[in-house]
Amino acid sequence: MLKEAIGLILYALLLLLLIFILITAVRALFFTPKKKKGEKIELTDEKVDTERYLRNLSDAIKIKTISNYDRDKVDWSQFDKFHAFLEERYPLIHKTMTKTVIGDASLVFKWEGTDPSLDGIALLGHQDVVPVAEGTENDWTHPAFEGFNDGEFIWGRGAMDMKNHLLAVMESVEQLIADGYVPKRTVYICLGHNEEVVAAPDNGAKQIAAYLKEQGVHLEAVIDEGGAILPVNVKGVLNTHLAGVGVAEKGSVNYEVSVSAKGGHSSQPPEHTALGHLANVIKDIEGHQFKAKMPKFVYELFIEIGRRCSYPVRLITCNLWLLKPLVLKIMTKIPPAASLIRTCTAVTMAQGSPQFNVLPQKASITVNFRTMPGVTIEDVEKHIRKSVRKKEKIDVNFLVGKEASVVSPTDSRAFRTIKELCEAADDKCLVAPFLVMGGTDSYNYECVCENIYRFSPFVASTKLLLCTHATDERLPVSSCENALKFFKRYVKQMTED
Numbered sequence: 001m002l003k004e005a006i007g008l009i010l011y012a013l014l015l016l017l018l019i020f021i022l023i024t025a026v027r028a029l030f031f032t033p034k035k036k037k038g039e040k041i042e043l044t045d046e047k048v049d050t051e052r053y054l055r056n057l058s059d060a061i062k063i064k065t066i067s068n069y070d071r072d073k074v075d076w077s078q079f080d081k082f083h084a085f086l087e088e089r090y091p092l093i094h095k096t097m098t099k100t101v102i103g104d105a106s107l108v109f110k111w112e113g114t115d116p117s118l119d120g121i122a123l124l125g126h127q128d129v130v131p132v133a134e135g136t137e138n139d140w141t142h143p144a145f146e147g148f149n150d151g152e153f154i155w156g157r158g159a160m161d162m163k164n165h166l167l168a169v170m171e172s173v174e175q176l177i178a179d180g181y182v183p184k185r186t187v188y189i190c191l192g193h194n195e196e197v198v199a200a201p202d203n204g205a206k207q208i209a210a211y212l213k214e215q216g217v218h219l220e221a222v223i224d225e226g227g228a229i230l231p232v233n234v235k236g237v238l239n240t241h242l243a244g245v246g247v248a249e250k251g252s253v254n255y256e257v258s259v260s261a262k263g264g265h266s267s268q269p270p271e272h273t274a275l276g277h278l279a280n281v282i283k284d285i286e287g288h289q290f291k292a293k294m295p296k297f298v299y300e301l302f303i304e305i306g307r308r309c310s311y312p313v314r315l316i317t318c319n320l321w322l323l324k325p326l327v328l329k330i331m332t333k334i335p336p337a338a339s340l341i342r343t344c345t346a347v348t349m350a351q352g353s354p355q356f357n358v359l360p361q362k363a364s365i366t367v368n369f370r371t372m373p374g375v376t377i378e379d380v381e382k383h384i385r386k387s388v389r390k391k392e393k394i395d396v397n398f399l400v401g402k403e404a405s406v407v408s409p410t411d412s413r414a415f416r417t418i419k420e421l422c423e424a425a426d427d428k429c430l431v432a433p434f435l436v437m438g439g440t441d442s443y444n445y446e447c448v449c450e451n452i453y454r455f456s457p458f459v460a461s462t463k464l465l466l467c468t469h470a471t472d473e474r475l476p477v478s479s480c481e482n483a484l485k486f487f488k489r490y491v492k493q494m495t496e497d
């Protein structure tokens with residue numbers, strides 16, 4: 001009897017498995033990119049002057065707008081020069097839009113819409129660049145501040161981060177004015193002057209956002225740097241252009257964790273010095289990572305990628321809902337993937353006694369946490385205290401930090417517009433939300449806007465993206481025309497009604 005029952009159960013299970021496989025096989029067939037309904041945007045007819053843009057970008061790179069944490073060390077004449085350059089190259093913007101200088105050198109241009117009762121949009125950019133690391137000047141193929149255009153690339157500091165994006169915004173708006181376009185909604189161009197200086201006390205973007213708030217401005221959308229269009233080609237699996245639109249950015253929090261001890265001469269040491277105890281603390285902190293969770297937008301990213309994969313691979317990707325726990329497990333083992341799904345912990349600095357024969361009275365480590373949206377600075381402290389074994393008496397001190405951003409929605413008009421424009425420019429393009437690891441100026445605009453997107457419409461390989469802030473920063477010339485069309489059309493789509 002029992003044997004029969006077991007047999008029956010096994011048979012039923014087998015049948016279920018077969019049905020599941022069959023459903024999956026069929027589901028995977030139809031698990032393809034969703035077809036768009038309604039009218040398709042065409043970008044081909046959008047008039048842009050790419051040659052003028054490239055000339056301007058070359059000249060903009062020549063101006064050394066290098067920011068510094070210490071404002072006394074900034075060569076402000078370079079920013080004056082940059083402002084004069086903008087005035088000369090974009091006369092229609094300067095004639096049509098009102099310009100306000102905010103703080104030391106940040107700029108706000110305002111193009112008043114015909115219906116001021118509607119929320120406007122803002123196009124962000126930062127004028128500053130990072131310096132060239134001392135001693136590496138001669139490693140560059142073409143000098144960092146020459147803006148050399150060899151036909152394939154424009155070389156120089158800021159070519160990718162982000163004079164390319166800033167000038168594309170200026171060029172597109174200048175062209176729109178030349179075309180006689182009249183926006184219904186107000187358009188702001190907001191150009192910070194010290195984005196590259198992390199935690200600058202006089203942050204330009206923060207001052208701009210405060211200024212807008214003071215003016216009673218509420219924005220429908222903000223677009224800033226953050227994501228780009230990445231060619232992805234995994235043979236036989238996926239061949240696409242992945243446009244990552246940053247819908248959020250991680251926070252960065254630093255805590256000092258210390259252990260105190262008696263100290264004394266190292267000739268008569270206890271079993272464990274303060275550093276010995278601290279070793280346990282490090283082990284506990286590294287051993288108790290934050291829990292990995294797949295945020296909705298990361299899940300959406302995988303679904304979008306999954307839909308583009310070749311058929312056999314889709315047998316797996318169409319069942320992501322089922323495989324989520326396994327995917328999370330694998331991702332935690334790969335640092336770049338792990339950073340997408342959890343708050344990351346990095347013990348970065350350590351200190352013991354000041355001399356080799358002195359027992360430390362205090363031993364401390366600094367831990368840098370990159371927080372996920374939703375995890376607060378306070379949560380991090382609680383997590384540290386919970387992770388370390390009770391017998392180690394620790395002191396936890398908050399040093400400096402910035403909360404993670406909120407997450408912008410993926411069903412807003414602005415996100416949809418970005419998606420449609422990317423797809424219109426390139427059939428192969430896959431647009432998906434993603435999480436920005438570093439900080440951007442747009443973070444400061446949460447007080448005036450809920451729809452903040454971090455995206456530069458330039459195609460750039462990982463190799464090129466890695467040159468940002470490094471030697472041989474350069475921009476592929478071939479990606480410029482579509483970027484100009486993107487911004488021009490984006491402004492139109494967003495301000496027509």
Ligand SMILES: [Zn+2]
Nearest residue numbers: 161162195225
């Ligand atoms: Zn930047």
